[in-house]
Amino acid sequence: MNPEEVKYIVIHCSATRSNMQYTAFQLDRDHRKRGFRMAGYHYYITRAGEIEPMRSLRSEGAHVRGYNHCSIGVCYEGGLLPDGTPADTRTREQKVALRGLVSYLRERFPQALVVGHRDLSPDLNGNGIVESHEWLKVCPCFDAFAEYLKPQK
Numbered sequence: 001m002n003p004e005e006v007k008y009i010v011i012h013c014s015a016t017r018s019n020m021q022y023t024a025f026q027l028d029r030d031h032r033k034r035g036f037r038m039a040g041y042h043y044y045i046t047r048a049g050e051i052e053p054m055r056s057l058r059s060e061g062a063h064v065r066g067y068n069h070c071s072i073g074v075c076y077e078g079g080l081l082p083d084g085t086p087a088d089t090r091t092r093e094q095k096v097a098l099r100g101l102v103s104y105l106r107e108r109f110p111q112a113l114v115v116g117h118r119d120l121s122p123d124l125n126g127n128g129i130v131e132s133h134e135w136l137k138v139c140p141c142f143d144a145f146a147e148y149l150k151p152q153k
């Protein structure tokens, strides 16, 4: 992927329960089972806040339909409560790691906008805003666009 073509940094959740561990190894294995060459995201952030590189930034990801050719995919472990309800389950360590990774990617791709997966759902009523009733998925279960709109000091 040509760095100038990166328009979005897309945040995802693994949609796994916060009381269950889902490792980078499991993620990679599950994506390969679905027929991908490797995990679809570029980075995975575990509940412990470890940043696992999954795919080279030069390689196109497989994480958001229609936008893979112009985006970087970052996924955090979790996104569901123990009962399966979607929620922002990010640990303090994950928040710190995410913010650090987002700043790093912003420096590398200054033109890119940071969004959540759900923000790239189709704008069905064409009013220029992707509203919550238009979301195809709730991923990443928090408002990534608002949270990373401004670099934090």
Ligand SMILES: [Zn+2]
Residues within 6 Å of the ligand: 011, 012, 013, 063, 117, 139, 140
């Ligand atoms: Zn997603």
